[in-house]
Amino acid sequence: MAGKKSIPMRVVKEKTGLTARQIRYYDEVGLIFPERTKGNQRLFSEDDINRMKKIKSLLDEGYKIEAIKEVLNHPRPIKGNLSNLRTNLNNRINKGDLSRIYPGSSRNLKEKYKKTKE
């Protein structure tokens, strides 16, 4: 029911716009868990594709791998209102979530803000 498809690396690269390096790295750090073929070739699902796009966005915003790992692996850190829980189950990530975990998570953000004359 969940659509257990198996997309090859070549398609993933085109759909995500990432390089094979990036994709393998995400797998290395444990951001994604693609299936493996007999020849050790990675097989991704559409869900993985969306996740990689998400990871790319977060990385672009300045979040570090460690922070992204936490959020992607903790879909329900909530323990109170069901309303908020529903939002989290929707698979969407908020900056607030990361900020709560890593209040000082600013990498290239400073550079972006100060670089306004070019």
Add this chain to the structure above:
DNA sequence: CTTCTGACA
């Protein structure tokens, strides 16, 4: 030809 792992100027 494409992908995989491991390592590095």
Add this chain to the structure above:
DNA sequence: TGTCAGAA
């Protein structure tokens, strides 16, 4: 992160 080597 890119890129090379060697193997599959």
